[in-house]
Amino acid sequence: MSAPRVFGQSLPRLRLVPRQPSRSIAQHARCYSKLSATPRLAVPLPYSRLAAAQPASSSPPSHPRHFSTTPAVSHGHIDPPRPGEELYVTFIDKEGLETKVAVSKGDNLLDIAQANDLEMEGACGGSCACSTCHVIVTDQDLYDKMPEPDDDENDMLDLAFGLTETSRLGCQVHMTPELNGLKVKLPAMTRNLQESDFK
Numbered sequence: 001m002s003a004p005r006v007f008g009q010s011l012p013r014l015r016l017v018p019r020q021p022s023r024s025i026a027q028h029a030r031c032y033s034k035l036s037a038t039p040r041l042a043v044p045l046p047y048s049r050l051a052a053a054q055p056a057s058s059s060p061p062s063h064p065r066h067f068s069t070t071p072a073v074s075h076g077h078i079d080p081p082r083p084g085e086e087l088y089v090t091f092i093d094k095e096g097l098e099t100k101v102a103v104s105k106g107d108n109l110l111d112i113a114q115a116n117d118l119e120m121e122g123a124c125g126g127s128c129a130c131s132t133c134h135v136i137v138t139d140q141d142l143y144d145k146m147p148e149p150d151d152d153e154n155d156m157l158d159l160a161f162g163l164t165e166t167s168r169l170g171c172q173v174h175m176t177p178e179l180n181g182l183k184v185k186l187p188a189m190t191r192n193l194q195e196s197d198f199k
């Protein structure tokens with residue numbers, strides 16, 4: 001078994017380790033000048049400081065910026081019907097006021113109502129995800145000529161306020177020659193779904 005080493009015995013060995021020569025002030029200065037000569041990273045300035053740093057100039061920029069615009073798309077846009085191809089639909093508002101409109105084949109009741117500033121909300125933009133475009137068809141015969149509502153429409157109709165046997169969602173009803181002369185009533189209230197309705 002080897003004899004235990006006394007702490008002091010290792011000290012001479014430690015002293016043998018050659019010391020690193022410390023940098024002189026001149027070496028530090030050389031290193032610093034090299035660093036300051038290297039290109040610096042571009043740090044974006046806040047706009048307020050950037051504007052202040054720009055020289056004031058009254059001449060227009062050499063490359064003027066161009067702006068382009070896109071026509072706004074709004075719901076409720078419909079083209080007027082071609083002469084001789086008009087179909088007629090009448091809306092009856094909550095006060096019983098009738099508005100008869102000439103429309104084209106294929107237009108849906110939501111677009112027609114909105115294009116004529118009638119009170120039909122269309123909260124989901126016609127994607128069959130609300131019931132705010134609920135209308136009541138006044139004529140049973142014309143109601144029967146409409147294509148059957150699909151499952152999505154039926155689901156939304158179940159949530160409509162004041163549902164009747166001839167209720168439809170306006171955004172899902174497209175005008176056809178068979179529906180010429182259609183009359184629809186806007187319900188007294190619509191129900192816009194809240195998050196809480198699904199809890």
Ligand code: FES
Binds near residue numbers: 110126127128132
């Ligand atoms: S606009 Fe939402 S279902 Fe018709």
